[in-house]
Amino acid sequence: MTGVIARREFHALLKSPFTWLIAAILQVFFAWYFLSTLEQYLAIQHQLALQDHAPGVTAFLAFRYLAPICALLLLICPLLTMRCLADEYRHHTFALLQSSPVPVHAIVLGKFIGVMGFVSLLLLLAILMPLSLLALTDVDLPLLGLSLLGLIITGAMCTAAGLFFSSLTKNTMIAAITSSTVLLLLWILGKGTYSDAGIQTAMTSLSTSTHLGTFFQGLLDTRDVLYFFILTTLFLSLTMIRISSFNRNGAPI
Amino acid sequence: MLAIGACALYINERINTRLDLSANARHSLTGQSIKAVNAVTEPLQVTAVMGPDKLQREAVTRLFDQYQKYKPDIELEFVNLETQPARVRELQAAAGGELILTSGTREQRLQSLSERNVTAALTRLTRADGNQVAFITGHDERSSLTQGNSDLRELAARLDTAGLSTQEISLVTAPHIPDEIDLLVIAAPQRRYFPGEVASILDYLGRGGNLLWLLDESDEHGLQAIATELGISALPGIVLDASSSAYGTDSPTFVIIDQLPQHPLNQGIANPLLMPGSKALAITPLAGQQVLPLLQTSPRSWTETGAIAGAVQFDEGSIERQGPLVVAASIERQKQHKMQRIAVVGDADWLASQWIGNGANLEYAERLFIWLTADDQLLAFETTSPRDAKIEASAKTILVMGGGFLFGMPLLLVLIASALWQRLRKG
Numbered sequence: 001m002t003g004v005i006a007r008r009e010f011h012a013l014l015k016s017p018f019t020w021l022i023a024a025i026l027q028v029f030f031a032w033y034f035l036s037t038l039e040q041y042l043a044i045q046h047q048l049a050l051q052d053h054a055p056g057v058t059a060f061l062a063f064r065y066l067a068p069i070c071a072l073l074l075l076i077c078p079l080l081t082m083r084c085l086a087d088e089y090r091h092h093t094f095a096l097l098q099s100s101p102v103p104v105h106a107i108v109l110g111k112f113i114g115v116m117g118f119v120s121l122l123l124l125l126a127i128l129m130p131l132s133l134l135a136l137t138d139v140d141l142p143l144l145g146l147s148l149l150g151l152i153i154t155g156a157m158c159t160a161a162g163l164f165f166s167s168l169t170k171n172t173m174i175a176a177i178t179s180s181t182v183l184l185l186l187w188i189l190g191k192g193t194y195s196d197a198g199i200q201t202a203m204t205s206l207s208t209s210t211h212l213g214t215f216f217q218g219l220l221d222t223r224d225v226l227y228f229f230i231l232t233t234l235f236l237s238l239t240m241i242r243i244s245s246f247n248r249n250g251a252p253i
Numbered sequence: 254m255l256a257i258g259a260c261a262l263y264i265n266e267r268i269n270t271r272l273d274l275s276a277n278a279r280h281s282l283t284g285q286s287i288k289a290v291n292a293v294t295e296p297l298q299v300t301a302v303m304g305p306d307k308l309q310r311e312a313v314t315r316l317f318d319q320y321q322k323y324k325p326d327i328e329l330e331f332v333n334l335e336t337q338p339a340r341v342r343e344l345q346a347a348a349g350g351e352l353i354l355t356s357g358t359r360e361q362r363l364q365s366l367s368e369r370n371v372t373a374a375l376t377r378l379t380r381a382d383g384n385q386v387a388f389i390t391g392h393d394e395r396s397s398l399t400q401g402n403s404d405l406r407e408l409a410a411r412l413d414t415a416g417l418s419t420q421e422i423s424l425v426t427a428p429h430i431p432d433e434i435d436l437l438v439i440a441a442p443q444r445r446y447f448p449g450e451v452a453s454i455l456d457y458l459g460r461g462g463n464l465l466w467l468l469d470e471s472d473e474h475g476l477q478a479i480a481t482e483l484g485i486s487a488l489p490g491i492v493l494d495a496s497s498s499a500y501g502t503d504s505p506t507f508v509i510i511d512q513l514p515q516h517p518l519n520q521g522i523a524n525p526l527l528m529p530g531s532k533a534l535a536i537t538p539l540a541g542q543q544v545l546p547l548l549q550t551s552p553r554s555w556t557e558t559g560a561i562a563g564a565v566q567f568d569e570g571s572i573e574r575q576g577p578l579v580v581a582a583s584i585e586r587q588k589q590h591k592m593q594r595i596a597v598v599g600d601a602d603w604l605a606s607q608w609i610g611n612g613a614n615l616e617y618a619e620r621l622f623i624w625l626t627a628d629d630q631l632l633a634f635e636t637t638s639p640r641d642a643k644i645e646a647s648a649k650t651i652l653v654m655g656g657g658f659l660f661g662m663p664l665l666l667v668l669i670a671s672a673l674w675q676r677l678r679k680g
Binding site: 015016017018020021023024025027028030031032034035038041042045048049052053054055056057058059125129132133136137138139140142143145146193205206214217218219220221222223226227230231233234237238241 | 254255257258261262265266268269270271272273274275279280307367368369521638639640641642643644645646650651654655658659662663664666667669670671673674677
């Protein structure tokens, strides 16, 4: 059942010209950003080579080009998920899903996987360009793979958060804005300076930005992988709880 | 649900395994570092005297975390440069902050943070005691014992923490320089050496002993025989440098050296060196020895032979020489089946207590002495260079790639979007 909903959601996104337009705009952005970062590298590659533990072109691109894309996901994923549940409420199609014998977790997971499929396609666009350097040099594939994992795992967290906020309201714009705001807050939490050391540590470990660095440096850190796993699971579970509460009360807002 | 999430995050923070998957293991210690940290047998105390900047402190923690993997009893303490002035004074830390590594009775201080420097400091912490450095006395040389502005007491104290013990010897009372001396220092004599003393030094050199010869503004030292033996002599005049005045130095004779030539000794020196009143060296190539420049002045420097007052400039056509000038050189040669190391420096003031705290002087001095006592392990530090470091792309390739990514692909996506739009309108 999850698969059916996922496929429906994925196809709905693929059939909408709006999503392709987003992809086109993103591609322009990715390409421009990629080319300017590559140019920077070409300009300073000889100086870089003199450093201890010198970064290669993959490491340079991963940190300068791929890592900042994560911040973009905070805005894009909520845009892609905003209609997932909010639209169903508005068009009163949610009642159909509700009355069908589809379990709640299948609805939520299905929608999540559907959107994630599309997000992964977008991220493939971004990773394709560093990969094209294979024609020119010996690209550090494990590092590139880890960077892709970092991007996908951030995308998953943002999608799950977007889905949760979409489940709260009928208004798609409110869903998108609240989820982006919450994600942004979560992002900058660790950047502040707090007087209390305990609060500092708590905020740092709660923040998204502090957990991202490792992926783009080619480090696989269980703590960082699990952080995203926990948050994704948390948002998905919250969405499921929210929807089951309708089932009992029968009154979506 | 939120509580469960918070608990999960909390537990997650405690357990942590990290794998370095990058191709050249960029984020892991090199074999050299692991060897160095494993050699430290006693607990290691690291005191980081620095400002409150979070990013800088994180960098320190991250680096020592890596060493901690191999040596768990490393204790890292931060001392705030701004809010703990008493503690900073007590530690006698440098004004800009520094890292103090203490193990047992040994201590090492670092002003710049990098794996290369920390590993070199660890190696210095653990090197075997007993390398003997002898300073010749009797000709008004700079003394390693006297606490004077132009003396070398500070330097001797620093060498002691690195495991080099210093002593003074007189060639008049004991003409034979013993074999146990690992390094002989001639520190800017002001009076002439007797021929017998020069013969002692030549005999020592003939046995393969290492030598550091510090020159000074006065030429009168009677050491011409040694200069001939080494193929290095001082050029007349004092080095002046037009580009050093950009640093706002007090005197025109202060030369700032910030471009170090390629030399195993020079790697990883981040700050410039200050040389007050230096001679330039003339090098005559001799068979059987390798001479390399250690320190070089900028192209805007020259040897001034006239009086240094008012507007001075390079006089073309005179005996003055234009830069870049070599102010320090190293010699390596095979003598008596061992590698002999000699360094000649055109200045002694840079090592004097008054100046040694400037720039990288102290750090460089320590390295120079260690190199001269032939301890190469300290300077060897190699990291793997990445496989994808070099990209050779023609302008055409870049253009095709750039055009394809920047225009081709977006165009294709827009075409798909418009096709779907058409179909939606019709359907």
